[in-house]
Amino acid sequence: MDNYTTQTAFCDCEDPEIKGLADELREKSSDDREFIVNAFYYVRDEIKYFFEPFVKASETLNTRKGNCYNKANLLVALLRNEGIPARFAFKWISGECFSDIPIINTKSRFMRKINHGICEVYANGEWLKADCTRDKYLSPERAMDFDGKKSTRDPYLIEECGYSDDLTDAIKEQEKLGGKFGEARQTFDILTNTNIDDLRCKRSGVRMFNDEDIKTVSKRCYELIDSLIKLRHRGDAKMTLRAIKYYTKIYNYNIEVIDGKDRYCKFMLSFPEGVLRSTRLCLYNLLLGMVHGINPDMMVEGGEEDGKWRVEMVDKSSNSGHILSKMELMAKFL
The missing domain is CATH 3.30.1380 (Muramoyl-pentapeptide Carboxypeptidase; domain 2)
Structure with a gap:
């Protein structure tokens, strides 16, 4: 379990800001299960969902924005800071996961299946899925709930793709997908993020831009x-x-x-x-x-x-x- 509790290149769980937040969450928690739940809900709702580039966990905490991988990375870092084993799980999910973001054409062949990354935490003798991707301000009906006893749901799952203690390989794969279409990918992210910000403001009054x-x-x-x-x-x-x-x-x-x-x-x-x-x-x-x-x-x-x-x-x-x-x-x- 040692490799699931230590710092890595992107999961900088020993960062002072991450430690400070972990200490705050620990003060509000009576045991490990409650800490896990508190960390989950902090990342789910305080880190707003956007299409963002891969960054270290500490940078996600600083910007308060992140994609599924960024948010999973921060949650893993908070858990590891407290000595709680956590890892990354990868999967293919249906493009219908974006059906509530109207600028995206989910019927497109480009959206048939999507790379997705989440946190898994070791609790009560088993690995639990903890998908904190969508915040309640953007997607009240799609934000996952988690009690530290059962895994979060997998409503759009196509295929499980294993797990890892770090994001390095996943990041390399994403960079390959970018290639010569890097500019197109950036424009897609900008348009999607603008639509996400509009929707979040309309639904809950929270705006980042x-x-x-x-x-x-x-x-x-x-x-x-x-x-x-x-x-x-x-x-x-x-x-x-x-x-x-x-x-x-x-x-x-x-x-x-x-x-x-x-x-x-x-x-x-x-x-x-x-x-x-x-x-x-x-x-x-x-x-x-x-x-x-x-x-x-x-x-x-x-x-x-x-x-x-x-x-x-x-x-x-x-x-x-x-x-x-x-x-x-x-x-x-x-």
């Missing part, structure tokens, strides 16, 4: 997708519209084409309920970045009308086309 944050991440969406695409052969308006339509495979938005010519397109963007204005702004900036990456001379005008975005594209380039730009764009994503 202010107006300046939204402006910053919207600009970042533009920059990331523009950098990712950057075509040598400029695409015309019709080809650009097709690229925008392709992204509906990942994000939940609809396109109603009003006019679709080679050098001029007009369409309306509509969104499902729950995709609020901050998320729409980020998505609109992502689409602007996509247009600029395909053709920097494409003029775009748009505005909000009755909860939809009206978009008009006019190709001012003298050397844009369809076939070469389409082939180049396809090659980038193969």
